[in-house]
Amino acid sequence: MIRAENLVKTYVLGGQVVHALDDVSVTIREGEMVAIRGPSGSGKSTLMNILGCLDRPETGQYFLAGEDVSKFSKNALAEVRNRRIGFVFQNFNLLPRMSALENVELPLHYAGRHDAVKAARVALETVGLSDRSHHEPAQLSGGQRQRVAIARALVTNPAILLADEPTGALDSKTGEEILALFKTLNANGHTILVVTHDAHVAAHCQREIYLHDGKIAAPPNDDPVAMSQIAADKELLPEAV
Amino acid sequence: MLFWMIVKVAFKSLMANKLRSILAMLGIIIGVAAVIAMLAIGTGAKQQVLDRISAMGTNLLYIHPSPRGTAGVISGTQLNLSDDDARAILQKIDHVKGLAPVVSRSFQVKYLNQNTLTQVLGTTPTYLSIRDFEVESGRMFSDFEVEHWDRVAVLGPLTASNLFGFSDPVGQVVKINGINFRVVGVLKSKGDQGWFNPDDQVIVPYTVEMHVLMGVTYLREIDVQCEEGSDLDAAQNDIFALMRQRHKIPAGMPDDVVIQNQSQFIEAFSATATTFTILLGTVGGISLLVGGIGIMNIMLVTVTERTREIGIRKAIGAREFDILSQFLIEAMLMSGVGGLTGMGLGIGTAWLVGQVSPFPTIVRVYSIVLALVFSAGVGVFFGFYPATRAAKLDPIEALRYE
Known part of the structure; x- marks a missing residue:
């Protein structure tokens, strides 16, 4: 479903070359719920930006639904983001002064779809927020905002849902609810990729890809939550070791 | 994206900053009002004088001694x-x-x-x-x-x-x-x-x-x-x-004499009055231009302020053209609303001047069209640079912007 091969991305920071991604290959199958984990500076944000088509790798290929999108033009990438990728951000990133429903409609308008309102209502229903559709983000709680953001990500029925620290701005109880929602969505067939630094969040996923210094690595041994997963990871994803 | 959606969003964002939008539009409002009022006063004054000259009759001849002079320099009258x-x-x-x-x-x-x-x-x-x-x-x-x-x-x-x-x-x-x-x-x-x-x-x-x-x-x-x-x-x-x-x-x-008649007077005066009217219109036009710069200024501030919004829109699939048209329409909406308000103000001013001063004022349709077209043009021209800047923003940078 998602196949990225030998991704390389470097930045020059203060005269020093930083290898944000150093020959990283990832495969995510349809229907999986996978975590990308790593400490800050490990390159997980860069990987997420490339997988989310916000950025292009320097070398390497990225196949999304069988198409190599690593060489797409900016406009083509915008279309890929619009139709095949749904983003969920740590700080929700909803547009203020627009109702929940209008926020969810937005990607459909960019897609030029005329059934935007109807589809947006369905998506809001999926995340359990039908009764809040006319509230503006400022009138919603953090958990509700994140639900609206998830509905917005879902509404175009994308190939993959990319969540960047989706529980980072929420209290632990609400965070659990959001993770439970992701699990439900995953159970209904959505492919989900969660980027997090939090082992507890990663533990909710079927497997994790651990990044360290721009390379895929084994999680550190003193990481209690990850420990339990290592064995399973090795079976599911041999190249991750 | 549907056109009316963009207009709605643009209108909402203008309403969200009412005072700022009004201040930015003020330049256009004054500019358009100035063009219309100035042209109305100029046209009215010209018409009045022409009427007066015609009222004196067109059957008059004025005989003057020829001016004496060489190479265009009048050095005396015979x-x-x-x-x-x-x-x-x-x-x-x-x-x-x-x-x-x-x-x-x-x-x-x-x-x-x-x-x-x-x-x-x-x-x-x-x-x-x-x-x-x-x-x-x-x-x-x-x-x-x-x-x-x-x-x-x-x-x-x-x-x-x-x-x-x-x-x-x-x-x-x-x-x-x-x-x-x-x-x-x-x-x-x-x-x-x-x-x-x-x-x-x-x-x-x-x-x-x-x-x-x-x-x-x-x-x-x-x-x-x-x-x-x-x-x-x-x-x-x-x-x-x-x-x-x-x-x-x-x-x-x-x-050794010069004879002038009424039609020569009318001709000469018309030419002068037209120059005068163009001059007035130009002064108004310059204030329109200044108004346009005010709009550009506010649009640049708006783009910077809404960098994050632009990032979000790009992340969920807005193309450069979508962002460009959104901000361009916002600028045009501002100059358009300003232009219409200015038109009302200009016609009102012209009417008021006609009421309280001895100068009659005539608002010609062409002056309204001119002012409105010019103000819409100003919106496009001065909105284009900020809109392009918005459209070219890098989505990752924009999303990270606080």
């Missing part, structure tokens, strides 16, 4: 028009209904302790009908008084009030250049005409002006009124020929 010339024209030229010799100079005019420096114009009673003057009180002096060098004067209404205040000048004696004149009448007001106020003058018999006040034998001009419908060009040529003969100008030498 003194060659005499009252005998005037009499000859009246007698010998066909279709001449009447004429008025004119001679004038500024003199001090005194009444008791009041005095004023004003134009004292010497002529005959015909002058009033030729120049469309009417007598308000008293009477005009007569041809008899002109022939007998009687020291009588008719005052312009402004001169009369300058010297006499609210009391009646008729029958009183004023001193012009130290010589006593009896006031026989006061003219009706014609209003200031900009370059000359016909209300501020004194009219006396030309014989007195020439021989008693100025001590000259030459006229400044002769105003000739031809019969209605007569051939002015023919009359003009006849007068030229008569003057050449009387002034003994050898063949091949240029004429």
Whole structure:
């Protein structure tokens, strides 16, 4: 479903070359719920930006639904983001002064779809927020905002849902609810990729890809939550070791 | 993205910052209002003067001595028009209904302790009908008084009030250049005409002006009124020929008089008035331009402020064109609303000026169209750069922007 091969991305920071991604290959199958984990500076944000088509790798290929999108033009990438990728951000990133429903409609308008309102209502229903559709983000709680953001990500029925620290701005109880929602969505067939630094969040996923210094690595041994997963990871994803 | 969605979003974001949007639009509002009001005043003033000139009749000829000069530099005026010339024209030229010799100079005019420096114009009673003057009180002096060098004067209404205040000048004696004149009448007001106020003058018999006040034998001009419908060009040529003969100008030498007629005046004035109107319009246009810069400024601030929003929109699939059109429409909406408001204000101002001042104002449709098209253009032109900047933002950077 998602196949990225030998991704390389470097930045020059203060005269020093930083290898944000150093020959990283990832495969995510349809229907999986996978975590990308790593400490800050490990390159997980860069990987997420490339997988989310916000950025292009320097070398390497990225196949999304069988198409190599690593060489797409900016406009083509915008279309890929619009139709095949749904983003969920740590700080929700909803547009203020627009109702929940209008926020969810937005990607459909960019897609030029005329059934935007109807589809947006369905998506809001999926995340359990039908009764809040006319509230503006400022009138919603953090958990509700994140639900609206998830509905917005879902509404175009994308190939993959990319969540960047989706529980980072929420209290632990609400965070659990959001993770439970992701699990439900995953159970209904959505492919989900969660980027997090939090082992507890990663533990909710079927497997994790651990990044360290721009390379895929084994999680550190003193990481209690990850420990339990290592064995399973090795079976599911041999190249991750 | 649907057009009306963009407009709705643009409208919402303008409403979210009402004061700022209004301040940004103010430049356009004032600019458009200025263009419309200025053009209305210019057009109205032009129309008024043209009407006045036409009201005097189109059958007038004005004879002046030719200016003397070389290479375009006027170094003096020949003194060659005499009252005998005037009499000859009246007698010998066909279709001449009447004429008025004119001679004038500024003199001090005194009444008791009041005095004023004003134009004292010497002529005959015909002058009033030729120049469309009417007598308000008293009477005009007569041809008899002109022939007998009687020291009588008719005052312009402004001169009369300058010297006499609210009391009646008729029958009183004023001193012009130290010589006593009896006031026989006061003219009706014609209003200031900009370059000359016909209300501020004194009219006396030309014989007195020439021989008693100025001590000259030459006229400044002769105003000739031809019969209605007569051939002015023919009359003009006849007068030229008569003057050449009387002034003994050898063949091949240029004429020593200049003859102007009403249509030349209208033409010359129209050209001046058009220049004047263009000038006014340009001043308004410059304020429109300044208004456009104000809009660009606010749009640049808006783009910076909404960097994050742009990042979000790009992340969920907005193309560069979507972002570009969103901000461009926002700029155009601002200049468009400003333009419409300015149009209302401009028409209102023009109407108000027409009500409270002596200048009539005429709002022409072309000036409204011009101002609106210009303001929409300003919106596109000055909105384009900020919108392009927004469209070119890197989505990752934009999403990270706090």
